[in-house]
Amino acid sequence: MRVSIIEMLTEAKSGHPGGSLSCTEIVAALYFSEMRHDPQRPDWSERDRFVISKGHGVPAVYAAMAHAGYFPVQELMTLRKTGARLQGHPDRRRLPGIEASTGSLGQGLSVAQGIALASKLSAKPWHTYCLLGDGEIQEGQVWEAAMSAPKFKLGSLTAILDYNHGQIDGRVDDVMSLEPLADKWRAFNWNVIEVDGHKFEDLIPALQKARKATDKPTFVIAHTIKGKGVSFMEGKIEWHGVAPNKDQETAAIKEINAKGVRS
């Protein structure tokens, strides 16, 4: 997936490597382990739903979808091109399998809540997942949803925070600190689980535990590193929204392959 992310961003000449590489294991854990879905039937009514609220991280989702078989891997190279189904930020009307159109931060958790309410009202078994960026939850709407999902007893809703500590203007702690983060979500009546967001052995049990929740939504704080897997990008804010050039692409892919980080 990481190689695909680097390749498609290089080809597109723009995009967000930092926040796509930080959520790679989270997205992989969902698409290749935890979620019940069928790439051949993206409209299967009982599928689990996944909303990527941090829309700029969508290259990680496109990579997972392509490797899962939603569309040919070759199509990844159309990212951000005119007429493409792979828009710079996800567009559910263009690409089957994308559940929500996001990119204006702070809106996805509300949409995911609506999807979870729909499963509850229609007594359908699907689970709804929502991936949030850390800077994103500075948006007030996220806290409106944080307040309402426990009211509706949405045990079928799991939000995952990609806590990579970086946003465009700097470190999250400097721009607008989220701490004490776990305490805040607990105070809002969520189950809170903290994990290393790059370790499947952490992520998968956490997601399995979240799935068993009955009357409370779950908030998984996934501690991650921006630009994970490419040493010259790791922890560097300047790689938030800049694509690698050809030389950087070669170096990045060489490093990813050498490390065997094949997720």
Place this chain on the structure above:
Amino acid sequence: MSSNQKPKATRQAFGEVLAELGTKHTNLVVFDADLAKSTKSEMFAKKFPDRFYEMGIAEANMIGTAAGMAMQGFVPFICSFGCFVTGRFDQIRMSVAYAGANVRVIGTHAGVGIGDDGHSQMGLEDLSLMRGLPTMTVLQPCDELETRQMIEFLMTHDAPAYVRLTRQNLIPVHDGEYRFRLGRVDVLRESATANVAILATGATVQECVRAHEILQKQGVQITLANVPTIKPLNSDDILDIAKGHRWLLTVEDHYTIGGLGSAVAEIISDRSGPTRLVRLGVNDQFGESGEPIELYDKFGISAAKIVQTVSGLLNS
């Protein structure tokens, strides 16, 4: 005019028909943001508590949540004052319109017609905001019958929609034969000799009906049409009316920027012709507290002021 109907606020008619439709349409769900008593969604809430969601004073979250439900096949109506709900423009832009979520956004308390509460509660730019969004259907009924037909129409309409409703009572202007047709202009009074045609929408339709009566007594003939669809508005209907008249006058309880007046201006500016357009409405200034009737006078959209404007045009 129908004799068996009494004046009624379009929000009241909305609340009543919504509660009726809930029986037949089991995929109808309703959201409110702590204004259910005012938007009249409480009638549905009482009858169908399992399909009513009280979201508290948090409109942005209400919009997104409804969008998520719409994507799963439900038909959500979300209710608030027009100013508050369209004030969360970005959520409607992204989570509803761009996402193709068939949410029905209900904005009550349209315009200066709400009176006492003053500017902060008045929807005055809501049509302008909603009209700017691709795929959005924008509607405004002028009496009880039209409200009922519009809401029923929206149960199966395949697009997101905004409906603008009044706090104040409106007289019935339609008889039982009336059928709302999306996009079409509804001609209420026609005259082959008229030089002025008035296009009105929502609460100002009744003002124009009164103005028509006064002018008729003075021996002045005018054409009067109700425009219930602000978008998509049928150009041919507008151009047909424009063709036969020297003056087109739009009258609305909304800013003159961005509402019906602008929609008509956009249509007639695309063609050359001698018809001149005059737009009446709240003209680039804020609303204020007061008696509705006095405010309609102040902003030039009462029957008396409409008569004055028409007479002025004919004498010019």
